[in-house]
Amino acid sequence: EKERKPWIAMTALPRGRTKSETRKSEDNDFDASGRKARPPPEKDSPEKNPPSKSKKKKKKGDQKKRRSREQQQQRHAVLVVLGDFGHSPRAQNHALSLVKRGHVVTVIAYANGSSVKKGLEKAQRGKNGRFRVVGISRWPVNISRIPLVPSIVYFAFRVVLQFVQVLLCLLFETGRVKVTDVMVQNPPCLPTLLACAVAKRCMNRNVKFTIDWHNLGFSIFSMQRKRGEKDVLVKIMKAHEKYFSRYFDHHLTVTEKMKQFLVDEWRVDAERISVVKDAPGEQFLRLNSIATREKKVGFRKKTNDVVNVISSTSWTPDEDFDVLLDAVALYDKRAKASARTKKTKRLPHLNILITGKGDLRQSFETRAKEANLKCVSFSYAWLPIHEYPQRLAMSDVGLCLHQSSSKLDLPMKIVDMFGVGIPVVARGYECLREELVREGVNGVLFDTSEELCDVLTSLLEGWDGKENGTDALNQLEVAVTRDRLSGIFSPSSTTIGRRKAAVRPLPPPKKGQLGDSYATRLAKIEDEEVVDLWEENWVR
Numbered sequence: 001e002k003e004r005k006p007w008i009a010m011t012a013l014p015r016g017r018t019k020s021e022t023r024k025s026e027d028n029d030f031d032a033s034g035r036k037a038r039p040p041p042e043k044d045s046p047e048k049n050p051p052s053k054s055k056k057k058k059k060k061g062d063q064k065k066r067r068s069r070e071q072q073q074q075r076h077a078v079l080v081v082l083g084d085f086g087h088s089p090r091a092q093n094h095a096l097s098l099v100k101r102g103h104v105v106t107v108i109a110y111a112n113g114s115s116v117k118k119g120l121e122k123a124q125r126g127k128n129g130r131f132r133v134v135g136i137s138r139w140p141v142n143i144s145r146i147p148l149v150p151s152i153v154y155f156a157f158r159v160v161l162q163f164v165q166v167l168l169c170l171l172f173e174t175g176r177v178k179v180t181d182v183m184v185q186n187p188p189c190l191p192t193l194l195a196c197a198v199a200k201r202c203m204n205r206n207v208k209f210t211i212d213w214h215n216l217g218f219s220i221f222s223m224q225r226k227r228g229e230k231d232v233l234v235k236i237m238k239a240h241e242k243y244f245s246r247y248f249d250h251h252l253t254v255t256e257k258m259k260q261f262l263v264d265e266w267r268v269d270a271e272r273i274s275v276v277k278d279a280p281g282e283q284f285l286r287l288n289s290i291a292t293r294e295k296k297v298g299f300r301k302k303t304n305d306v307v308n309v310i311s312s313t314s315w316t317p318d319e320d321f322d323v324l325l326d327a328v329a330l331y332d333k334r335a336k337a338s339a340r341t342k343k344t345k346r347l348p349h350l351n352i353l354i355t356g357k358g359d360l361r362q363s364f365e366t367r368a369k370e371a372n373l374k375c376v377s378f379s380y381a382w383l384p385i386h387e388y389p390q391r392l393a394m395s396d397v398g399l400c401l402h403q404s405s406s407k408l409d410l411p412m413k414i415v416d417m418f419g420v421g422i423p424v425v426a427r428g429y430e431c432l433r434e435e436l437v438r439e440g441v442n443g444v445l446f447d448t449s450e451e452l453c454d455v456l457t458s459l460l461e462g463w464d465g466k467e468n469g470t471d472a473l474n475q476l477e478v479a480v481t482r483d484r485l486s487g488i489f490s491p492s493s494t495t496i497g498r499r500k501a502a503v504r505p506l507p508p509p510k511k512g513q514l515g516d517s518y519a520t521r522l523a524k525i526e527d528e529e530v531v532d533l534w535e536e537n538w539v540r
Helices: 019-028 053-073 089-100 118-125 151-172 192-202 217-222 232-247 256-264 290-302 321-341 361-371 388-393 412-420 430-435 449-460 471-478 482-489 515-528 533-539
Strands: 076-080 104-110 131-136 181-186 208-213 250-253 273-275 306-312 349-355 376-381 397-400 424-427 443-446
Touching (some): 089 118, 089 181, 089 208, 089 412, 104 151, 118 131, 131 151, 151 192, 181 192, 192 232, 217 232, 250 256, 256 273, 256 430, 306 388, 306 412, 321 349, 321 376, 349 388, 361 376, 388 412, 397 412, 412 424, 412 482, 443 449, 449 471
Parallel strands (some): 076 104, 076 181, 104 131, 181 208, 306 397, 349 376, 424 443
8 A cells, every 4th residue: 555655654643643633633723714723822841941040141241241332432521620611611612512423421510500502401311311510519618717817728728629529520420431531621720630630540541631721720820919920829830730731642722822832831742732713603603694783773773872882701800890990981071072062973872781790790880880970881790601692692892801811812702792793892912913803804902991992982983873883883893794704713614524505695575575574584594504613613
């Protein structure tokens, strides 16, 4: 039978099963419709046990290794700002630029500071947590001042305690991701430079340390001492700043003059120094538009005899507001005389807004009230970050009284004023003349109170609020429009990173079309052309 039908040998019954049992199992493989039925779920056999604890541990270990590899690939930058991070625009720009490029950023700054930029807030709230602030206190221990104890004792005690705080934060409060870069804002140089020099010895050799030179720390400290740079403490601070700057791998300066000083005076290698100038960010440049100027003209019509002057300050000794008081007293006399003679070239009323907090504000307010000025009024405010650009843009003239302690830095307030498109009246020094303010083009410089009064008189004489102010002021405003700023802050910004957008012509409004809608359409086109000059300069 097997020889005639060889397929029977292939269907041989397995051991231990009868022919009837085999047929039943074959019938069960098909359902009523003739389709092959799904096999029943197999019962848990002792061979197929759940994964053991050792396998689970292995999986967890693999996940941890994967995370550690990802963390090692990430770059982690730590910014040390011994001050209010919310009111340090340059440090915020650094942090935002690093976050945009995928860095994890940790900021060591004073606790309970002001709010930060929106981009950093989003990064702080995000799931990845790419940005965070580690707060330190100004006075780690509450100490009531003891009489007959000199102030230098409290200063030394504060420096020691802040040194301990900064060092511990650098070593233990930087998170899980390993630190790859550390940037220190200078000034203040005490105790941040010393803390970073010690931390560099303790941390990995691959960590790069950078100083961002806003100014020279010893020069600012000398303005608080009676003997100036001849003071013993100032000399000690200068030696400290010069010595510990050598421990850093790279240096950023705000001006070419400061770079030259570090190379010539302190023997820093020029190849390790990069000049990163301050430039207006997008939040300022968006307000530098035709729509904003039309809105300002409408605002002037309501107050046609008032000129809005704005100045921001931290009320520190490097800004001499006595010069302003003497100048406005002279201006007040001239304005009264021009009103009596009824000439066509009258001087308008000055409304001076001063923003900022500081120790010297109270004394200035009392002296300004005692001056009893009729044609000049002062107002004071502490503006949040999102309101500050708007108030700048609606002002007519920007005023800067900054007298640099080192004569090597540039005031950030002038950069912001140029960003929104208002001209500047500033106290002059060599570095400012050469690298930012062009005399008679985008601003006017002065040295004394008499010169400041003459500048205000020449700019505002014959003010007509119904039009665009005066011809002298209009000429300065033209030089700070958005399309002219790239030549001031980054001459080659149009060729770095991306090309400048072409200007699309907008047809003139038709008859019956509202002027506001036309200005809105124009503002939208201008907003598409906004190039963040800070980002372009920072990348370079």
